[in-house]
Amino acid sequence: MSGPASLLPLRVQRLAFEAGGTRLLDDVSFTLQAGRRTVLLGPNGAGKSLLLRLCHGLLTPTSGEVRWSLEGRRSARRQAMVFQHPVMLRRSAVGNISHALAAHGVARADRLPRAYAALAQAGLSDVARRPARLLSGGEQQRLALARAWATQPEVLFLDEPTSSLDPAATRAVETLIDGFHAADTKIVMATHDLAQARRIADDILFLHKGRLLESGDAENFFAQPTTEEGRAFVAGELLW
Amino acid sequence: METFVTAFSEAGALLVSFDRDFLSIVGLSLRVSLSAVALACLIGFPLGAFVALARFPGRGFVILLLNTFMGLPPVVVGLIVFLVLSRAGPLGVLGLLFTPAAMIIAQTILVTPIVAALTRQIVADLWVEYGEHLRSLDAGPVTTLTTLIMDARYSLTTVVLAGFGRAIAEVGAVMIVGGNIDHATRVMTTAIALETSQGNLSTALGLGIVLLLLALTVNAAVQIINTSAGKRAALA
Structure with missing residues (x-):
C-alpha cells in the first residue's frame, strides 16, 4: 500500500x-x-x-x-483517522467515500469503482445509495472505516x-x-x-x-x- | 373597510385580467430580484464561507461589517449607486442609470451582506462538525469550502429566501436608481408607492396583495423542493 x-x-x-x-x-x-x-x-x-x-x-x-x-x-x-463519533457528510454512503477520494486527488473515473470496492470490503454494498446519516451507528462506523480503506492509508x-x-x-x-x-x-x-x-x-x-x-x-x-x-x-x- | 374590500376585488381582477402592463411589472420585479439574489449568492456563499474558515487580521471587523450591512438602508444604497452610475459618476459612461441593470446592482449590494453573514454562521457551525474529518483528509481550501457549502445546501436555501424577501420587498433603492419609469423600470413596490401617492389606494393595496402572493408562491416552491429533497439526503 x-x-x-x-x-x-x-x-x-x-x-x-x-x-x-x-x-x-x-x-x-x-x-x-x-x-x-x-x-x-x-x-x-x-x-x-x-x-x-x-x-x-x-x-x-x-x-x-x-x-x-x-x-x-x-x-x-x-494517514487516515477514524473518530469515536464518525463524521458523516450529508451525502450517500458511496458519496462519502468518493468525496474522500476526490479530496485526495483521485481521478474522477477511478472514484466510484474504488468507493464500491471499499463498501464491499465493509459489507455495506446494500446501503451504498442510502444517506450516510440514516445508517445505524455500527454501519456509520464501518462506513468511516471503508472511507479510510478507500484512501489506502499506510497508517x-x-x-x-x-x-x-x-x-x-x-x-x-x-x-x-x-x-x-x-x-x-x-x-x-x-x-x-x-x-x-x-x-x-x-x-x-x-x-x-x-x-x-x-x-x-x-x-x-x-x-x-x-x-x-x-x-x-x-x-x-x-x-x- | 371599504378600501380593503375594493382592494381584494382589484387584486382578484388584476390576477385574472392578465393585463399586459401588470404582467410586465410582475415580470420585471421577479427578473430584477431573482437576478440580484443569484448574484448575491454567487458572491455571498464563498465570501461567508471564507470568513467563517479563514483566520486573518481584521476578521472580527469584517464580521461586524457584514452583520451591520445586513441592515443597510435601501435608500442609502440607492443613493450611492445613483451617484456612481450617474453621468458624472465614475461608472457613468456605462449608461446604466434608470435601467433594470442598475436596479439589479443596487439590490445585489443590499442582499449580499445578508447572504454572506448568514452563510458565515451556518458554515462555521458545520465546520465544528466536519473540521477534524476534513483536516484529517488533508483537504485543500477549495475542497473544504465547496464541501461545507454543498453540505449546508438545505440550510442555505433559507438564506436565499431571506435574501429574496429583502430584494422583492424593498422600494427605496430601485426607486432611486430605476426611476419607476413605466414599461421600463417600474416594479411592484414602486408601482405601489406611485398608486398610493396618487390616491389610488385600492389599486395600491391590490398590487400589495399580489406581491404577497408572489412571495408566498416562491417560498412554497422552495419549501416543497426542500422537504422532498431533504428527506432523501437526510440533512438532520
Missing part, C-alpha cells in the same frame, strides 16, 4: 500539550514501527485521543516533536472506534481493523477497553494522567505490568 519510501517509523520525542494552562500530556516519547498493531491504553482522560491527534497532525504540540520518516503532504495523505489512527457500539457491531469493526492489518496498514488505536486491547494489541502504550507509563510488547504488559498503575489497570481496578 505504501509508495517507494515509508512513513514509518514514527518518532515522538518529549511531546507535551497544554490547554488553558493545564498540562494534559507531558514528556511522552516513543517510536512506532511498521507491522505491529499499537494500542494506546488507559482510563478516560489519560490523554489517548490527544496523543492520536498530535501524531496525526490535527493538533500542534506545545513542545516536543512528532517526526514521521516522510514529511509534508505526502505524509498527511498516507490508520482509531480513536475509541467501538465505544458506542453493541458487541456485534464491535466485532464487525474489529474484523475490518484486522483487514487493514492484513493489508499492511499500521494500526494505532486508542481504547480504554481492556478486553479489546488484549484482542488487538501487538504493542501497548499505557497512558495515565497525561504520562506514558509503559510501552512495549502487549503480552509482557498484560502478564507483568511494571508500574503500579499498569498493574491496577490490568487487574480491572478503577484508576483515576
Whole structure:
C-alpha cells in the first residue's frame, strides 16, 4: 500500500500539550514501527485521543516533536483517522467515500469503482445509495472505516472506534481493523477497553494522567505490568 | 373597510385580467430580484464561507461589517449607486442609470451582506462538525469550502429566501436608481408607492396583495423542493 519510501517509523520525542494552562500530556516519547498493531491504553482522560491527534497532525504540540520518516503532504495523505463519533457528510454512503477520494486527488473515473470496492470490503454494498446519516451507528462506523480503506492509508489512527457500539457491531469493526492489518496498514488505536486491547494489541502504550507509563510488547504488559498503575489497570481496578 | 374590500376585488381582477402592463411589472420585479439574489449568492456563499474558515487580521471587523450591512438602508444604497452610475459618476459612461441593470446592482449590494453573514454562521457551525474529518483528509481550501457549502445546501436555501424577501420587498433603492419609469423600470413596490401617492389606494393595496402572493408562491416552491429533497439526503 505504501509508495517507494515509508512513513514509518514514527518518532515522538518529549511531546507535551497544554490547554488553558493545564498540562494534559507531558514528556511522552516513543517510536512506532511498521507491522505491529499499537494500542494506546488507559482510563478516560489519560490523554489517548490527544496523543492520536498530535501524531496525526490535527493538533500542534506545545513542545516536543512528532517526526514521521516522510514529511509534508505526502505524509498527511498516507494517514487516515477514524473518530469515536464518525463524521458523516450529508451525502450517500458511496458519496462519502468518493468525496474522500476526490479530496485526495483521485481521478474522477477511478472514484466510484474504488468507493464500491471499499463498501464491499465493509459489507455495506446494500446501503451504498442510502444517506450516510440514516445508517445505524455500527454501519456509520464501518462506513468511516471503508472511507479510510478507500484512501489506502499506510497508517490508520482509531480513536475509541467501538465505544458506542453493541458487541456485534464491535466485532464487525474489529474484523475490518484486522483487514487493514492484513493489508499492511499500521494500526494505532486508542481504547480504554481492556478486553479489546488484549484482542488487538501487538504493542501497548499505557497512558495515565497525561504520562506514558509503559510501552512495549502487549503480552509482557498484560502478564507483568511494571508500574503500579499498569498493574491496577490490568487487574480491572478503577484508576483515576 | 371599504378600501380593503375594493382592494381584494382589484387584486382578484388584476390576477385574472392578465393585463399586459401588470404582467410586465410582475415580470420585471421577479427578473430584477431573482437576478440580484443569484448574484448575491454567487458572491455571498464563498465570501461567508471564507470568513467563517479563514483566520486573518481584521476578521472580527469584517464580521461586524457584514452583520451591520445586513441592515443597510435601501435608500442609502440607492443613493450611492445613483451617484456612481450617474453621468458624472465614475461608472457613468456605462449608461446604466434608470435601467433594470442598475436596479439589479443596487439590490445585489443590499442582499449580499445578508447572504454572506448568514452563510458565515451556518458554515462555521458545520465546520465544528466536519473540521477534524476534513483536516484529517488533508483537504485543500477549495475542497473544504465547496464541501461545507454543498453540505449546508438545505440550510442555505433559507438564506436565499431571506435574501429574496429583502430584494422583492424593498422600494427605496430601485426607486432611486430605476426611476419607476413605466414599461421600463417600474416594479411592484414602486408601482405601489406611485398608486398610493396618487390616491389610488385600492389599486395600491391590490398590487400589495399580489406581491404577497408572489412571495408566498416562491417560498412554497422552495419549501416543497426542500422537504422532498431533504428527506432523501437526510440533512438532520
